[in-house]
Amino acid sequence: MTQSLSVLFEEIYQAPAQALSSAPGRVNIIGEHTDYSEGFVLPCSLEFCTKVLYRKRNDTLVTVHSTQYPGEHDRFDVSADISQGDSQWGNYIRAMAFVLKRQGHQLSGVDVLIDSDVPQGSGLSSSAALEVAIGGMFNDTAKLNLSTEDIALLGQQAENDFMDCQCGIMDQMISAKGEPGCALKIDCRDLSTQSVRIPDDLNLVIINSNYPRKLVDSEYNQRRIDCESAAQKMNIKSLRDANLDILQQFKTALTDDEYRRARHVITENQRVISAIDALASNDLEKLGDLMQASHESLRNDFEVTVAATDGIVDIIKGALADKAAVRMTGGGFGGAVVCLCRAEDVATVKRAIEQHYHAQFDLIADIYDCRAGSGLEILPVA
Numbered sequence: 598m599t600q601s602l603s604v605l606f607e608e609i610y611q612a613p614a615q616a617l618s619s620a621p622g623r624v625n626i627i628g629e630h631t632d633y634s635e636g637f638v639l640p641c642s643l644e645f646c647t648k649v650l651y652r653k654r655n656d657t658l659v660t661v662h663s664t665q666y667p668g669e670h671d672r673f674d675v676s677a678d679i680s681q682g683d684s685q686w687g688n689y690i691r692a693m694a695f696v697l698k699r700q701g702h703q704l705s706g707v708d709v710l711i712d713s714d715v716p717q718g719s720g721l722s723s724s725a726a727l728e729v730a731i732g733g734m735f736n737d738t739a740k741l742n743l744s745t746e747d748i749a750l751l752g753q754q755a756e757n758d759f760m761d762c763q764c765g766i767m768d769q770m771i772s773a774k775g776e777p778g779c780a781l782k783i784d785c786r787d788l789s790t791q792s793v794r795i796p797d798d799l800n801l802v803i804i805n806s807n808y809p810r811k812l813v814d815s816e817y818n819q820r821r822i823d824c825e826s827a828a829q830k831m832n833i834k835s836l837r838d839a840n841l842d843i844l845q846q847f848k849t850a851l852t853d854d855e856y857r858r859a860r861h862v863i864t865e866n867q868r869v870i871s872a873i874d875a876l877a878s879n880d881l882e883k884l885g886d887l888m889q890a891s892h893e894s895l896r897n898d899f900e901v902t903v904a905a906t907d908g909i910v911d912i913i914k915g916a917l918a919d920k921a922a923v924r925m926t927g928g929g930f931g932g933a934v935v936c937l938c939r940a941e942d943v944a945t946v947k948r949a950i951e952q953h954y955h956a957q958f959d960l961i962a963d964i965y966d967c968r969a970g971s972g973l974e975i976l977p978v979a
């Protein structure tokens with residue numbers, strides 16, 4: 598794959614690529630919509646990844662092609678002001694150059710070819726994978742000496758300040774720092790991390806609902822506003838500092854939405870800590886209870902699920918009961934469901950989805966058998 602990519606690079610740019618920057622998509626096991634309230638998350642990086650082949654140029658032009666959009670390309674000058682271009686995917690590259698320059702880094706021109714197998718629009722962080730891979734590339738070509746954490750923070754700023762999505766830090770951090778076979782507990786207050794091994798006999802199955810996602814950014818940004826105003830009314834820095842007692846005290850000062858959003862964040866933070874224990878003791882039933890509670894809280898209190906993702910959870914629970922730990926994953930409003938189960942039950946999950954999902958929702962789901970893959974890597978070209 599990389600070899601045919603390097604042949605394509607040479608065809609486009611008439612010179613070989615110098616290196617490859619690779620960054621993965623992610624699935625979040627638990628800890629949803631907690632990152633921007635400085636809470637805990639437990640995602641893992643996937644083997645699906647975005648690969649960026651590149652070669653430094655002697656001028657200040659950035660030229661970008663992508664195997665996914667063969668008829669399009671983007672070109673901009675890093676010595677001029679960087680603004681949005683016509684290509685939506687090209688804007689992620691511009692966004693990274695913009696935030697790097699804003700931090701005072703001197704960039705040089707580069708020829709780029711992008712390839713990715715991270716499913717798009719499915720809540721598996723294809724955009725964070727692209728931002729982190731591009732951050733890794735600029736770090737290498739301009740010798741910036743950035744840490745993986747710096748690259749993740751720049752990726753988040755690219756979303757917040759250039760792409761107009763007020764996302765938290767989870768997706769970029771896990772894409773930059775993920776480890777094979779492990780989930781990563783991230784404390785989104787101080788960005789400290791802890792590797793949490795996923796037991797070898799626990800399979801990771803992702804079901805992409807293929808539900809057409811609408812108004813995701815505006816709804817997402819509104820959830821963040823609700824959480825911030827709830828924290829402000831409770832006189833705390835962020836919902837990380839709240840607990841259910843404090844929430845009760847301030848109940849009458851909060852709107853109903855603020856109250857329920859805050860209740861989700863407070864209870865979800867506790868579930869992340871308990872899920873780490875459940876994984877450490879390979880207790881699938883306990884993990885299943887926690888993930889079920891997380892899903893219900895996201896459905897009733899945070900209101901980010903849709904009938905299709907609720908339906909997938911119900912179909913799998915109907916087939917496997919406490920032999921599956923399952924819930925929606927990612928930002929929501931469609932997207933994917935994550936299921937942890939034993940190897941012998943994977944076929945039952947697939948069968949149940951095939952039998953019932955299309956019949957109930959008139960959509961076809963994609964099902965991926967996954968493993969936790971590596972975070973950001975800079976590799977030689979094959």
Ligand code: GLA
Nearest residue numbers: 629630764765766767927928
């Ligand atoms: C999106 C955002 C993340 C996080 C999740 C919800 O993936 O990019 O920062 O908030 O939604 O947990």
